[in-house]
Structures are given as C-alpha cells and as structure tokens.
Amino acid sequence: MVTTRKIIKKHVRSSKVRSAQSTKKVKNHINNNKKLQDEKNKINQTSEALKRTSKSSGKDNVQNKRKIASHAKAISKITESRKRKREDNINNEENLDCIDLNDLSEEHVLQCISVINHLTEEQLKNNNALFDDENQPIFMQVTCIRVPKTPKRCMRILLPHSIVSSSDEVALFVGDLQKGRRKDYEATVEHYADLLRNCNCTKIKTIIPMNQVKTEYDQYELKRKLVGSYDHFLVDGKIAGHLSHLLGKEFYKKRKLPTSIRMHSKDLKHEIDYALRKTAMQIHSCGDTHIVQIGHTSMERKQILENILATCSYLSKNYPGGWANIRSIRIKTSSSLSLPIYTTLKNKCLVKVPIVQPKRPKAYRNVSGELTTIKNVASVTVTPEGDIHIENEKSLP
Template sequence: MEVPAKKMKKIRTGNKVAKKVKIEVDGTEKTLENLEVTNEHVAKCVDAILQLAEKNAKKHSLLSNDSKIFLQVNCIKTPKVAQLNLRLYLPHTLVGPNDEVALIVADIAKGRRQDYEKTIDHWETKFQQCGVTQIKDILPMNKIKTEYNQYEMRRKLARLYDFFLVDGRIAGHVTHCLGSTFRRFATAPVPIKLNRDNLKEEIDFGLKKVTLVIHGRGNSHNVQVATTSMSRQNIIENVIAACEQIKKKYPGEIDNIRSILIKPQIGLSVPVYYSIKNKNQVQVPIVKPKRPKAFKTVEGELSTIEGDVKVKVEPGGRVKVIKKRVLKDDTEDKETNDIEVKKEKKDTSDIKVSKKNTNDIKASKKNNNDTKASKKNMKRKIKQEKNK
C-alpha cells in the first residue's frame, strides 16, 4: 500500500471554506472525513494496541506484563485555563490484585503533637465492619505533615502506592500540602465521601474514577483508561465510556477536539476519533477557576490617613488605597462658593475705595480752605504795614 503526500481539496460551505483530505490507497482515491467513535473501530484499535504491547514486552524485558494504556486528547485551540481536573468514571476499575491503595483521612485529634495511631485504629475497625479490603494503608493528615514534609520523602510517598484516595473534606488542603513534587510522580488523589453509610460502595466508586488534568501550556492531554492485564471487552468499554465523557466535559466540548488516540506505555498510538474541522471556526475556550465563598474583595475605612480614604483588600493579599473622588455636583457647589466669595471681596474692596476717595476729597477741600485763609491773612498783614 502506497500512500502519497496529502492533497487538500477546498469545499465551500456557506461563507466559510471547509477542507477535506484526499489520499490514494491501493490505486483508488479516497476522501477522509471525520472519524467517529464506534464499537467496531474501537475494537480494532484495542486489538492493535494489545499486539503492540506484546511486542514491546518481548523487546523490553524491564516492562511487566501489566502495562498502562492511555487516551491522548489533542485539541484544536489550547484552552485558557490555569489547571482543571476532569473526573472520568470508568465501568471497570484499574486496580489490580497486586496494586496498593492508600487513603488520606483527617485527624480525629487535631495538633501535631497528638498521636495519629488513634485515627488509624478508628478507620481500620470501621473498614473491617463494612467489609472493605482494597485499602492497604491509612495516612492521617498529621502523619503527612510530620513524616512527609521534605522533597525526597514526598517523592518516595508518590512511588510507594499505586492509587490514592482522600477524604473530600480535606482534598484541597491535601493537594496544597503535598505540592507539585507529589503530582509529578503520582496520580492526583481521588476525593470520596467518608460520611456515607455504605463505605464499601463509595470506595469502589472512587477506585473507578480517573483524573484528566487539563492545563493551558499545550494542546495534548493524557489519561490512563486501562491496563494490558484487563480483558479485551473491559478495555473497549472503558475507552468508549471515557471518550463519551471527554466529548462533553472537555473545554469547548467536541468542537474543540482534533483527535483522541489510544496510546500504550511504549510505542505508536492509534486514532479512535479524528476531526478535520477548520481551526478558524473554533473559538478559544476560556475556563474561569472555581473560587471559594470567602474569595471576595473587602473594603473599609482607613483611620491612619487623614481625609476620606478607603482600603480595598483582595483575596490574594494585595492592598489598594482608594481616595474619594470629587463629584460633579461637589465641583459646581465649590465653584458657586468661590464666585460668591470673590463677589464679597470685590464689594468690600469697592467700599474701601469709595471711603478712601471721600476722605481724599475732604482732605483736598480742607487744604483749599487752609490756602484761602492763609491768603487772607497775608493780605491783611500787607495792608497794616502800608498804613503804618
């Protein structure tokens, strides 16, 4: 079979142009269209993956017979999201008979100096009464804080167990406490509700969940959906169930998915779903992070600064000082007050000027009268001297 280079044929659909791929297979020209998820196609892909896994197991002696099978999701437009954890429910659990499961629980007695053995004994007796046998070790929160507070110890904890479950009431605190070191080497702990009456069903339900971590740093995301030790029919059912949930829960849904591939632990991947949709028809999906109820900005008055000043405190700890802005009505009132003050000043200055002018007039009149009197006196003196 010879497959030449791909030829793109443009087909006009309304105002937009869609693209179809033409290839030659055994001398006949075929047009590739969207590849849908069907039972027959998934079964063929699973058979090919199992054959590849057998060949890789013979070549690489270090690989065990129980290797992982992943689903690789490639998107058309990279979503704008910090980090999103999609919980996918599978019909068949991935936990094998030799896998070890750890459960992280809250402390009964709070405080680092308290003994956490009481918490372990409490949950062990409770699991024995409910018939829970999948949990190997119970890890109280106090034990994680005291014994696994260093980089190497968290790395060792991530490789010590195959699956992690966590009480849903402390799930956010646990992920923050373990940090990125743990997430790099282990799968994210699956939260379960330990306050339910039937613990066995709740733990079985939690062990059938897998987490698809979606980040905004690339267009490819992986999630484990099966192992090679599982039966062929169970693998097919897990793959179909995961694909149906990804089409609905992925950012942008099925319109933003370019392809879904089945991938073994080592080797080539096989496409289960493929879309030839034009990327210009897809918008970039934006996912806003979920915030707790207390994640709000708080405003209040500030008494340490003079004037009408307020303070805004954001949830991240950033503080902003807000000064009161002068409104238009206040400016108009201020302008009218300034005009009235100016008028009053002008009136008082005019009154002062008029008083000054009257005083000057009176003084000039007085001076004129004085000059007239002095002239009369001079004339009298002259007449008296002549008579003598």
C-alpha cells in the same frame, strides 16, 4: 278650437314638468353646497386642533422619542441575547449530534488495543522483566483544535470498569482523632482499619492520617517518594480542601490527586468502589493535548473499549468547546507509540476559542489591612492570586 285647447294643455304640462325639474336641480345644488361647507368647516376645525396639539405636545414628543429610542435599544439587546442563546443551543445540539459513535469504529479501536498489548509483551521480553504479569497503564490522548482559555482544573470521569488492578496499591488519607503535632496517630490508624475491616474493604493497603502528612512528608523529596510508592489515593471529604495544600505539585504532575469519599457513608464499600472507578483528566491552557488514563494492559479488550466510549461521550458534553473542538484521539502507553482512533480535518477558523470561567468560592476575595503597626502609614490589599497593591502610602515623621 279643439286643437288650440290641446296645444295649450300640452304646453302647460311641459312647463310644469320643467319647473319641477328645475326646482329639484336647485334643491340638489343647495344641498351639495351645504355638504361642501360642512366638510370644509370640519377640515378647518381638525387642522386648528392639530396645530394646538402640536404646539402643546412639543415637549411630550421629545420625551416620547427618547422613550422610543430607549425601548428600541432594550429590544435590540433582548433580541441579540435570544439569538445568542439560540446559537448556543444549536451548537450544543450539534455537539451532541456529531458524537454519533459511528464516527468511532469499534473494530478499529479493538485492533489498536490488541496492537498495544502485543507491543507491551514484546517490550517486556526484550527488557527481560522480572515480573511478566506487570501491568502498564493505557492512556487516551486528546488533541483540541483551539486551545481553550481555562484555569487549571481536574475533571473526574466515571468509567464503567475500574482502572485499578489487583496488584495496584491504594492509600487513604484520613483526619486525626486527636489534633496536634505531638499527638500519636496510631490510634487513628487502628480506628479506621477496624472500620474498613468491618465493611470488608480489602483494596486499601495503607491509611495515612493528616498528622503523619504534616510531620513525616513535609519535605519535597519525601512527597516524591510518597507519590511513587502508591498507585491511587483516596481522601476523606472532610479534609480534602486542607490536604490539597500540603501534598504539593508532584501529585498534580503525576495525575495522582486523591479522590474524595464519604467516610460516614452507610455503605462504605460501595463508596470506595465507586471512587476507584473514576479517572482524572487535567484541563489546562498550556497546550493542545490532554491525557487521561482509561485502563491497563491486563484488562479485557471489550472493557477498555467501553471505557473509551464512556470517556468520549463525557468529553462531548464537558470538554471545553465540546466534541467540535476535538481534533484527534489517540491511545498509548507510557512507553509505546500513540495509535489514532479518531481524526478530523475541520478548518480551525470554524471553531471559536472556548472560554471557561473559574468557579470561585465565597472566601475567594481581596484582603486589605495596614502594612505596619503605625496607623495611617500604608494600607495593603492582597488578591487571591498573590498580587499586592499598596494604597495611601505616607512618609514616616
């Protein structure tokens, strides 16, 4: 009996355990089914919402695409402009770095200067010159790699030592105290002579008023004589713009354009000395060579060397294309051979053509008007370059 009871108890216990396990499995299965159904419902709801939004936002997507395309174009333009600025900055840094003045051997430059002085002395002996102390100007010839596209302009370079010698004659252009062709200009000459005498300015030999330029130097041959009779010219800054039209092209050819000064300055002597330390270099696109005067034969060799180094450092920043566009630099006189002091064998394809935009004043604009006194016949527009364009031309009745 005992054994049967034990067997029955064990059977009941096992059956209870099995029933409990089965109930747990059923509950787990039910819970899993519920989770799957919930997930399916969520997926269906999201898919329906996406369909609805896609249908409603079809037009918005087109607009968004257009906005994105426009933004992309703007961003690309900004990135290109930034790249160009970076390249320009890199090129400027390279130009400043490549003028490492170690490229210019000071010993070689001094040797060239001594050779030029020796050649000028021999030429004076052979020509039996009347004046042995006659000075000859020393020029620096700059050859570029690529010819720049630039308007004709005059570039002023400040030198540490003046190129005006004691025997050079300097003339000063001044304005008239009394305007008019029939007015006497002797009063203006005396006025400015007293002003220079009070300031201890002895370098200026003659004073030329504006009225004298209009009356006595109105012809081409007289202007040529005026250019040849003086070595350097100064002009009052108030009349510099008006005087350039009266002087003509001879002053530009001989590189004797007058340097402007401020006559109302408190320290007039310092103003004149500062102006006489400047030299002019004509920039043009007619050829690959540009010439500038950097001294004369009576100067010391070290002074000429310092002027050469100062001009080279100035050209590295302000020359069209910078120092990278300079092929060679030579020094010479008006009657001697040119001696090279700097040369490069850089490939021409590595240098871009420099383009310099002109600085136009406010008055530099087109002028339009009627061709005749009769109305509505023809209107004409004249450009600052001198080109004429006829518009609305009609035949006379």
